[in-house]
Amino acid sequence: MAAAFLPAHLMPLDAGAPVAAAGFLGxxxxxxxxxxxxxxxxxxxxxxxxxxxxxxxxxxxxxxDKFITGGDDGRVVAVSADGAIHEIADEKGKxxxxxxxxxxxxxxxxxxxxxxxxxxxxxxxxxxAPSSVRGLAFMAKGYRIAIAHYDGxxxxxxxxxxxxxLFQWKGSHLSITASPNGxxxxxxxxxxxxxxxxxxxxxxxxxxxxxxxxxxxxxxFDGHWLATSGADAAIIWPFTDKDGPxxxxxxxxxxxxxxxTCVAFHPKSLVVAQGYDDGVVLLCRIPDGAEILxxxxxxxxxxxxxxxxxxxxxxxxxxxADGTAGLLDMxx
Amino acid sequence: MAERIPxxxxxxxxxxxxxxxxxxxxxEDHGRKFAVIVNEFxxxxxxxxxxxxxxxxxxxxxxxxxxxxxxxxxxxxxxGLLKRKGKFDAxxxxxxxxxxxxxxxxxxFVDADVRDAAQLDAVVTVADAKWLGExxxxxxxxKNQIAFADVIILxxxxxxxxxxxxxxxxxxxxxxxxxxxHKTVNCAxxxxxxxxxxxxxxxxxxxxxxxxxxxxxxHEHEHEHAHHGLKHYHxxxxxxxxxxxxxxxxxxxxxxxxxxxxxxxxxxxxRAKGILAFKDESKRFVFQSVHMLLDGDLQREWKPQEKRLSxxxxxxxxxxxxxxxxxxxxxxx
Numbered sequence: 001m002a003a004a005f006l007p008a009h010l011m012p013l014d015a016g017a018p019v020a021a022a023g024f025l026g027x028x029x030x031x032x033x034x035x036x037x038x039x040x041x042x043x044x045x046x047x048x049x050x051x052x053x054x055x056x057x058x059x060x061x062x063x064x065d066k067f068i069t070g071g072d073d074g075r076v077v078a079v080s081a082d083g084a085i086h087e088i089a090d091e092k093g094k095x096x097x098x099x100x101x102x103x104x105x106x107x108x109x110x111x112x113x114x115x116x117x118x119x120x121x122x123x124x125x126x127x128x129a130p131s132s133v134r135g136l137a138f139m140a141k142g143y144r145i146a147i148a149h150y151d152g153x154x155x156x157x158x159x160x161x162x163x164x165x166l167f168q169w170k171g172s173h174l175s176i177t178a179s180p181n182g183x184x185x186x187x188x189x190x191x192x193x194x195x196x197x198x199x200x201x202x203x204x205x206x207x208x209x210x211x212x213x214x215x216x217x218x219x220x221f222d223g224h225w226l227a228t229s230g231a232d233a234a235i236i237w238p239f240t241d242k243d244g245p246x247x248x249x250x251x252x253x254x255x256x257x258x259x260x261t262c263v264a265f266h267p268k269s270l271v272v273a274q275g276y277d278d279g280v281v282l283l284c285r286i287p288d289g290a291e292i293l294x295x296x297x298x299x300x301x302x303x304x305x306x307x308x309x310x311x312x313x314x315x316x317x318x319x320x321a322d323g324t325a326g327l328l329d330m331x332x
Numbered sequence: 333m334a335e336r337i338p339x340x341x342x343x344x345x346x347x348x349x350x351x352x353x354x355x356x357x358x359x360e361d362h363g364r365k366f367a368v369i370v371n372e373f374x375x376x377x378x379x380x381x382x383x384x385x386x387x388x389x390x391x392x393x394x395x396x397x398x399x400x401x402x403x404x405x406x407x408x409x410x411x412g413l414l415k416r417k418g419k420f421d422a423x424x425x426x427x428x429x430x431x432x433x434x435x436x437x438x439x440x441f442v443d444a445d446v447r448d449a450a451q452l453d454a455v456v457t458v459a460d461a462k463w464l465g466e467x468x469x470x471x472x473x474x475k476n477q478i479a480f481a482d483v484i485i486l487x488x489x490x491x492x493x494x495x496x497x498x499x500x501x502x503x504x505x506x507x508x509x510x511x512x513x514h515k516t517v518n519c520a521x522x523x524x525x526x527x528x529x530x531x532x533x534x535x536x537x538x539x540x541x542x543x544x545x546x547x548x549x550x551h552e553h554e555h556e557h558a559h560h561g562l563k564h565y566h567x568x569x570x571x572x573x574x575x576x577x578x579x580x581x582x583x584x585x586x587x588x589x590x591x592x593x594x595x596x597x598x599x600x601x602x603r604a605k606g607i608l609a610f611k612d613e614s615k616r617f618v619f620q621s622v623h624m625l626l627d628g629d630l631q632r633e634w635k636p637q638e639k640r641l642s643x644x645x646x647x648x649x650x651x652x653x654x655x656x657x658x659x660x661x662x663x664x665x
Contacts, residue, residue, distance in 0.1 A: 056415040095412055134404075190443070213444070
């Protein structure tokens, strides 16, 4: 990493409403806001799209060239970079609690116990989970969806005859993620802990000791590291061999007097962008822990709530709970 | 810190008049806009934007304790509602007839994000004067709802005679002497007896007096004798233990005793409250608990003319009166 002064390359933004998610639709940086709109950020002008009129965006993920958003109006919507809105689903007012996408255009969402998957051709299948669903993730290979609910997680195969596969662990599982090589599932739990399973034999791994809930999880490009929020440093678990994090200590990066709220691994290198509850954004390299400041804590700052790299890893977009945001253009 | 949103929990059996009260809260002009969390959508007669259906799904915390249950759906819903901040200033949680209020209350203690944003205001139980007697005999949930309440609306008093009303009132008092009790027809009470109670605000726990007593009780006593001609009832399993001494308490003894006691006996203790005079401490120490979850803090100064009384109340099932008494007295300074 060059020792450049990054704040000089940061364009501050004011989104006008708390930011739910950040992403790049192709090259276009966009922010999904809690007031139900999607904001496109360009140097020239700002474009706002009312994806969920009179409602709030609860979950949002950028996928390919679209922002997929789920609202408390029960709708799932795809917003394109040209501002076009396409309604994917309408759950009749039932909140969209979780959303997942994959680069091939697959989308999955949930409302209460109902999980729906939509394949790239638009075909929709439904699964009723054992209890209310809080998190969804696509496995990288095959058409399989990991679902987080109470007392465990389920792997569902929408197109297969095989029954869903239950991974049990008592408690409330919130976010869920699958390792890029498909070998591990990890969830964040209500009780300030992470849980993981080795998919092959369902071996349990418990990673506790977090002072707060972990809601942001990010895999490194090589699938060897899982960065997590919820502590005063990013806690980065090793998944370098078939035993994953078992009996291994995590790395800690960017330790400060503030809680990490968002983490995002760079798409091509072992660098983690980290957002904190005081509005600071840092880049940290692992494993040596070198840090560069992207954004210092502004006065009256609120937590970073969204963080995303573009596909090339040359730009970083973030948003905060107070509607402030920023777009970093990395120097070469 | 920003003001926390007050949360009113409305409980009671179907048919007791809960829906009538709910619809009144939503339609009358009391200056507050409510977001409502309900289990059955059909019940709301009024058009309200912010009505959310809940699953009433409870999960156990992973600490092996069966009483440490939490309403996960409420955590998710409160988080979601907060994105619509500004559109409402209070939350009403309606529970189904068979619900135990404890998981609802505990939810507002255990999640850090919910605790920062919202504060329990009161648990309001609507009871049917005609049927409560029967329910208290066959349903432990009915007893929990009465024991847990800060406010009890004894409704449908027009359907029973005066004697029966007195009888059911006495039975309620045997379980919960501290809730404010209102006898009503059609839940016709001014809404300020139900809203804005601050019952869980430590700063507002000014006194712990049984509802039907006037004046102070400043001697050591338990809830044994009859009051105001009300027939005295003892419930077989739910009771309250109230202790009061005109002495300072040693916090080095009291805090460990209290913490250990609620951990050990938490499953049987529904609620507890206390106002203590700590040795060498000019501020009152106030605490409250729901099962094993304890919340306490130093509050305002003892006023010059105020007697430095240390008192506490436990409401629960099969409470060990002697053990509690000895334990408490052992903490005297």
